[in-house]
Amino acid sequence: MILSLEASSVTVAYPNGHTALRDATFKLGAGTIAALVGINGSGKSTLFKALMGFVKPVKGQIHIAGLSVEQARKQKLVAYVPQSEEVDWTFPVSVWDVVMMGRYGHMNFLRIPSAEDKRVVSESLERVGMKEYQERQIGELSGGQKKRVFLARALAQSGQIILLDEPFTGVDVTTEEAIIALLRTLRDEGRIILVSTHNLGSVPEFCDQVVLVNRTVLASGPLEEVFTEQNLRQAFGGALRQFHFEHSTIQDHDGKTVKLLTDDERPLVFGKDGHLEYKDRSGREDLVNKRKEEVGE
Amino acid sequence: MNLLTPLEYDYMLKAILVSGLIGAVCAFLSCFITLKGWSLMGDALSHAVVPGVSLAWLAGLPFSLGAFIAGVIAAITMGWLKRKSGLREDAVIGIVFTSWFALGLLLLSLFPSHLNLKTIILGNILAISDPDILQVVVIAGISILVLALKWRDLLLYCFDEAHARSLGMNTSFLHFLLLALLSATAVAALQTVGACLVVAMLVTPGATAYLLTDRFGRMLGMATAIGAGCSVLGAYLSYFINGSTGGCIVVLQTLVFLLALVFAPKHGLLASRRIRRLAASNLA
Amino acid sequence: MNWLAPFQYPFMVEALLISALVGIVCAVFSCYLVLKGWSLMGDAISHAVLPGIVLAYLCGLPLAVGAFAAGLICAMSIGWIKSSTRIKEDTVMGIVFTGMFALGLVLFTKVQTEAHLNHILFGNLLGIEREDLIQTVVVSFLTLAMVLILRKDLMLFCFDPAHARAIGLSTVILHYLLLALLSGTIVASMQAVGILLVVAMLVTPGCTARLLCHRLDRMLVLATLSSVIASCLGVYVSFFINGSTGACIVLAQSFLFALAFVWRGRQSKRTTALN
Numbered sequence: 001m002i003l004s005l006e007a008s009s010v011t012v013a014y015p016n017g018h019t020a021l022r023d024a025t026f027k028l029g030a031g032t033i034a035a036l037v038g039i040n041g042s043g044k045s046t047l048f049k050a051l052m053g054f055v056k057p058v059k060g061q062i063h064i065a066g067l068s069v070e071q072a073r074k075q076k077l078v079a080y081v082p083q084s085e086e087v088d089w090t091f092p093v094s095v096w097d098v099v100m101m102g103r104y105g106h107m108n109f110l111r112i113p114s115a116e117d118k119r120v121v122s123e124s125l126e127r128v129g130m131k132e133y134q135e136r137q138i139g140e141l142s143g144g145q146k147k148r149v150f151l152a153r154a155l156a157q158s159g160q161i162i163l164l165d166e167p168f169t170g171v172d173v174t175t176e177e178a179i180i181a182l183l184r185t186l187r188d189e190g191r192i193i194l195v196s197t198h199n200l201g202s203v204p205e206f207c208d209q210v211v212l213v214n215r216t217v218l219a220s221g222p223l224e225e226v227f228t229e230q231n232l233r234q235a236f237g238g239a240l241r242q243f244h245f246e247h248s249t250i251q252d253h254d255g256k257t258v259k260l261l262t263d264d265e266r267p268l269v270f271g272k273d274g275h276l277e278y279k280d281r282s283g284r285e286d287l288v289n290k291r292k293e294e295v296g297e
Numbered sequence: 298m299n300l301l302t303p304l305e306y307d308y309m310l311k312a313i314l315v316s317g318l319i320g321a322v323c324a325f326l327s328c329f330i331t332l333k334g335w336s337l338m339g340d341a342l343s344h345a346v347v348p349g350v351s352l353a354w355l356a357g358l359p360f361s362l363g364a365f366i367a368g369v370i371a372a373i374t375m376g377w378l379k380r381k382s383g384l385r386e387d388a389v390i391g392i393v394f395t396s397w398f399a400l401g402l403l404l405l406s407l408f409p410s411h412l413n414l415k416t417i418i419l420g421n422i423l424a425i426s427d428p429d430i431l432q433v434v435v436i437a438g439i440s441i442l443v444l445a446l447k448w449r450d451l452l453l454y455c456f457d458e459a460h461a462r463s464l465g466m467n468t469s470f471l472h473f474l475l476l477a478l479l480s481a482t483a484v485a486a487l488q489t490v491g492a493c494l495v496v497a498m499l500v501t502p503g504a505t506a507y508l509l510t511d512r513f514g515r516m517l518g519m520a521t522a523i524g525a526g527c528s529v530l531g532a533y534l535s536y537f538i539n540g541s542t543g544g545c546i547v548v549l550q551t552l553v554f555l556l557a558l559v560f561a562p563k564h565g566l567l568a569s570r571r572i573r574r575l576a577a578s579n580l581a
Numbered sequence: 582m583n584w585l586a587p588f589q590y591p592f593m594v595e596a597l598l599i600s601a602l603v604g605i606v607c608a609v610f611s612c613y614l615v616l617k618g619w620s621l622m623g624d625a626i627s628h629a630v631l632p633g634i635v636l637a638y639l640c641g642l643p644l645a646v647g648a649f650a651a652g653l654i655c656a657m658s659i660g661w662i663k664s665s666t667r668i669k670e671d672t673v674m675g676i677v678f679t680g681m682f683a684l685g686l687v688l689f690t691k692v693q694t695e696a697h698l699n700h701i702l703f704g705n706l707l708g709i710e711r712e713d714l715i716q717t718v719v720v721s722f723l724t725l726a727m728v729l730i731l732r733k734d735l736m737l738f739c740f741d742p743a744h745a746r747a748i749g750l751s752t753v754i755l756h757y758l759l760l761a762l763l764s765g766t767i768v769a770s771m772q773a774v775g776i777l778l779v780v781a782m783l784v785t786p787g788c789t790a791r792l793l794c795h796r797l798d799r800m801l802v803l804a805t806l807s808s809v810i811a812s813c814l815g816v817y818v819s820f821f822i823n824g825s826t827g828a829c830i831v832l833a834q835s836f837l838f839a840l841a842f843v844w845r846g847r848q849s850k851r852t853t854a855l856n
Binding site: 548 | 672690831842
């Protein structure tokens with residue numbers, strides 16, 4: 001089985017006549033972390049629902065590893081990590097119980113866990129570093145830990161396509177980095193990870209593909225090609241606030257460092273000619289070299 | 298059969314007029330209740346007033362006073378318990394009103410009052426006594442007066458509590474006022490339709506009007522007309538079918554609601570089907 | 582006064598056993614109802630069974646069948662009206678159940694049934710007929726068995742329906758199954774406490790247990806325990822004070838809830854003092 005996720009001219013209309021998504025087309029291959037970027041009401045969650053088969057497109061098709069959504073669901077290929085606000089954190093279940101829910105689809109009618117199920121759950125908990133918390137009630141965890149528990153559930157489900165809805169809201173920057181590291185290892189195993197977010201700054205940090213939506217898919221493809229100022233402006237319209245430093249006071253002797261403060265979300269920074277700026281050179285040596293060649297330094 | 302026969306009887310005339318009055322007051326209030334999402338609070342309070350009836354009888358007070366106080370205490374208990382227990386609101390409402398109601402039933406089974414159990418639960422407007430009519434009229438008058446004076450404040454409170462507070466309004470007072478009005482109308486409606494069906498008078502006309510219009514002012518007018526009309530007609534019809542008056546009134550209100558549900562010009566089922574078909578043809 | 586007097590009457594022993602059985606079914610179910618946030622759905626459906634009872638009597642069917650069907654119709658029309666209009670769910674519930682209850686009342690006054698209206702409304706635990714007894718026992722065991730077999734699926738459905746769908750469970754089936762079980766539970770407990778107070782049996786034990794523990798398994802056990810104690814206590818007390826049995830059971834439930842509430846308040850005060 002070759003993993004892929006393919007949507008071709010998907011149109012979704014709700015019973016009240018509202019067309020939430022029109023002619024959405026994109027394709028993702030195995031081993032990618034893709035960002036689904038758009039403003040609220042742009043159809044991000046509708047697209048998620050369509051991928052999970054909760055709404056039927058009135059037009060167009062979705063193929064998951066060559067299968068229909070229905071068949072993919074039977075094979076438990078698609079796992080979903082809900083937004084924190086959607087979960088009732090006072091619900092009387094432990095971390096172990098939640099991760100075990102990922103195995104339900106694999107169990108018999110009575111949902112009695114086998115030794116194999118227990119092994120998978122325990123392994124998934126270890127991978128996300130939550131093994132020692134397995135007896136806790138889910139409400140007793142921090143924001144980042146909660147996210148990791150639900151990621152463990154997706155792993156226990158052996159989901160090959162993992163959908164994450166706004167994973168970084170209510171999570172501090174250190175935990176955010178830990179989650180990103182985990183997502184990277186999942187990508188390297190060949191899974192497809194689709195992250196819905198409106199937090200632009202974090203996208204270049206960990207995504208390699210981008211799907212831009214605004215009632216349709218405006219653009220999709222590799223980060224460098226799609227995540228451009230012009231595309232983003234089209235996707236966000238007036239909702240994007242920009243601060244342009246026309247004649248910035250930065251000098252060579254500043255070591256070319258700038259400090260940007262923002263209250264919550266990571267800022268997205270473009271260089272002078274519209275290329276993406278990263279906050280750290282390490283790991284991006286090829287990019288630095290490429291830019292050096294371009295300017296002929 | 299003579300269509301005017303019911304009007305020849307004194308008790309029928311009284312029943313029809315009192316039902317109409319109560320129907321109008323409840324319907325007026327129902328616009329606020331449905332918009333605020335307090336429908337089940339109405340149900341809960343109408344059950345919670347029962348022990349008050351019994352205790353007031355034992356203490357020799359007018360039944361409406363006792364019932365009103367019981368309703369208000371129940372409402373305060375619900376608010377307090379919700380804050381302290383962290384349980385869901387619906388669960389808290391469920392616990393408190395059933396306890397209160399059970400207490401009322403127990404008291405009534407131990408100490409029968411002038412209103413028997415069946416009257417309180419199912420209503421019996423045909424046998425309403427003159428002092429009780431007086432109580433109902435006084436409650437209705439006060440409720441109408443308060444609503445007429447404060448309906449704009451209450452509307453703002455229902456629509457946007459935070460904004461009302463930012464304007465310097467006392468929202469806890471408005472909250473309490475709405476609860477008190479709810480209790481008072483529940484008490485007034487107790488004898489017409491009974492504790493079990495009061496919630497229909499407090500919800501159905503408002504919801505029907507909400508389907509028919511998008512303007513609050515018009516919604517108030519329509520709801521009141523529907524509430525009063527159904528009550529008068531229901532009481533009148535109950536003479537002919539010789540059935541429960543409260544039941545007739547509520548069945549009638551539900552029928553009007555169903556008509557609105559299907560045929561309402563903009564929000565009805567037929568209209569939304571038309572809109573969907575239009576949208577589908579636009580897509581294709 | 583002889584404390585053992587109630588046990589000398591066979592009807593009292595029978596009432597104690599039945600109320601305990603109904604208490605168990607309702608308690609197990611109440612955990613799911615409270616977690617799903619459907620407490621007031623129980624109230625709505627319990628009122629809406631009335632026309633079903635009258636019509637079942639007219640057709641000569643067992644009353645439980647009519648009640649069950651009416652409960653399902655109520656639940657389904659609430660779901661349908663809610664999804665096709667802009668009216669809030671709680672309002673729709675209020676309209677549908679009062680409409681059905683009122684219809685039941687009008688039908689009732691037109692049709693002279695054997696079933697006494699008071700017994701349907703308030704229960705008739707002490708004078709329960711053999712036929713009704715068998716009905717209650719059968720429905721109770723069926724509902725209880727279904728809930729216990731499906732308890733994990735139901736938990737998942739209450740906790741995270743989106744995940745349930747993602748792993749291939751049908752949430753539509755689970756939704757209506759839960760509603761059907763709710764109707765079944767109400768039919769089973771109708772004889773004991775009556776349709777007006779069933780909702781207490783369906784909400785209070787779950788909330789009591791919820792206050793005391795953080796795991797569903799323990800919650801199920803505690804809810805059952807508190808419900809059985811309350812049911813027996815209620816029946817026992819009602820014998821001595823000669824008051825309405827259903828009301829006594831419900832008040833005993835509320836009493837246990839109040840105890841749990843106070844106990845938890847002290848617990849949390851102690852932990853904050855320790856910290």
